[in-house]
Amino acid sequence: MKQKYSNRFWAVLLAAAFALCALSAWLVMRPAAGRRALARISVDGEVVREIDLSAVDEAYRFELCTPYGANTIAVRPGGICVEDADCPDRVCVRTGWLEGGLTPIVCLPHRLVIALAEGGDGLDATAG
Amino acid sequence: MRTRRLTRDAMLTAAALILYAVEAQLPPLTPVPGIKAGLANIITVYAAFALGGADAAGILAARVLLATMIAGSPAALMYSAAGGAMCLLAMLGLRRILSRDQIWVASVLGAAAHNLGQVAVAVAVTGTPGLIAYLPLLIAAGMAAGLFTGLCAQLVARRLGKRG
Numbered sequence A: 001m002k003q004k005y006s007n008r009f010w011a012v013l014l015a016a017a018f019a020l021c022a023l024s025a026w027l028v029m030r031p032a033a034g035r036r037a038l039a040r041i042s043v044d045g046e047v048v049r050e051i052d053l054s055a056v057d058e059a060y061r062f063e064l065c066t067p068y069g070a071n072t073i074a075v076r077p078g079g080i081c082v083e084d085a086d087c088p089d090r091v092c093v094r095t096g097w098l099e100g101g102l103t104p105i106v107c108l109p110h111r112l113v114i115a116l117a118e119g120g121d122g123l124d125a126t127a128g
Numbered sequence B: 001m002r003t004r005r006l007t008r009d010a011m012l013t014a015a016a017l018i019l020y021a022v023e024a025q026l027p028p029l030t031p032v033p034g035i036k037a038g039l040a041n042i043i044t045v046y047a048a049f050a051l052g053g054a055d056a057a058g059i060l061a062a063r064v065l066l067a068t069m070i071a072g073s074p075a076a077l078m079y080s081a082a083g084g085a086m087c088l089l090a091m092l093g094l095r096r097i098l099s100r101d102q103i104w105v106a107s108v109l110g111a112a113a114h115n116l117g118q119v120a121v122a123v124a125v126t127g128t129p130g131l132i133a134y135l136p137l138l139i140a141a142g143m144a145a146g147l148f149t150g151l152c153a154q155l156v157a158r159r160l161g162k163r164g
Helices: A007-029 A091-095 B004-027 B043-052 B053-071 B072-096 B100-126 B127-163
Strands: A038-043 A046-052 A060-066 A067-076 A077-086 A106-108 A112-117
Touching: A007 A060, A007 B004, A038 A060, A046 A067, A077 A091, A077 A106, A077 A112, A091 A106, A091 B053, B004 B043, B004 B053, B043 B072, B043 B100, B043 B127, B053 B072, B072 B100, B100 B127
Parallel strands: none
Antiparallel strands: A038 A046, A038 A112, A060 A067, A067 A077, A106 A112
C-alpha cells in the first residue's frame, strides 16, 4: 500500500510528542510544596470540603461518605491522601500523598476528586 | 460469505476478550488511574487495518459490552466505550495516510486518542476539569503501550496476510 510519510518521519514525530508529554507530566506532577496548600474535596463536581494544608499542625483523618461509597481521608501538614476506601479498584488509595502537585487524587467509582489550589497561606480572607 | 466473516469476527472478539481477561489478572503497574497495557487493542488495531471499519467497530463494541458484563461495572463501560471509540476513529482516519507496514504508528496515536477519550469522560462525570492534569502522563504511558501493542498487531497482520 502507499506510504504517504516515511517511517522515519513518524518515528521522529512520535518521539517528539512523547518527549513533550513526558516533560509536561514531570512538570505537573512534582511536589511544589508551599504554593498549593488549599485542598479541595469535591464529589460530583461540587466542593464538599476545603482544607488549608498549611494550617494543619497535627495529622488527622476523617471519613467521607458519598452516595457511592466511603473514603477515609488522612491529612497531615502540607499533605493529604486517601488512606482507605471501599471502591473496587482502590486507585485512590494507591495514589498516595498529594503535596503540592497539580494532579489530583481521584476515586472514579465514588466521583470523588481531591485537588490542590492556590492559596491556603493561613489566612481566611484578605480585605484590600 | 457472511458466515465466514461472522465467524472470523467472533473469533477475534474472543481473542480480544481473552487478552483483556489476562491483563486484568496482572497487578496494576502504577497507582495512576487509567494506565494499562491495553493488550486487547492489538485486535482492534489489526482489525482496523486488515478488515475495515465495520468489522473493527463490531468487534470493539462486542468486546467492550461482553467485558463489562463479565468483569466490570456499568460505570467502567462508559470509560471503555469512550476510549475505544476515540481510538478506533483515530485509527480509521489514519488509515488514509499510513501503509500496512505502519500499523504501529496508528496504534501509538490510537492509544493517545484512547486516553484522551477516557479523560474527557472522567472530566464530564466528575465535573472537575482539573483531571486534565493527568493527560500528559496518560498520553506518554499510552504511547509507550501503543507502541508495544502496535508492534504485536503488525506481526499479526504480517502473519495472517491478506486473507485476514
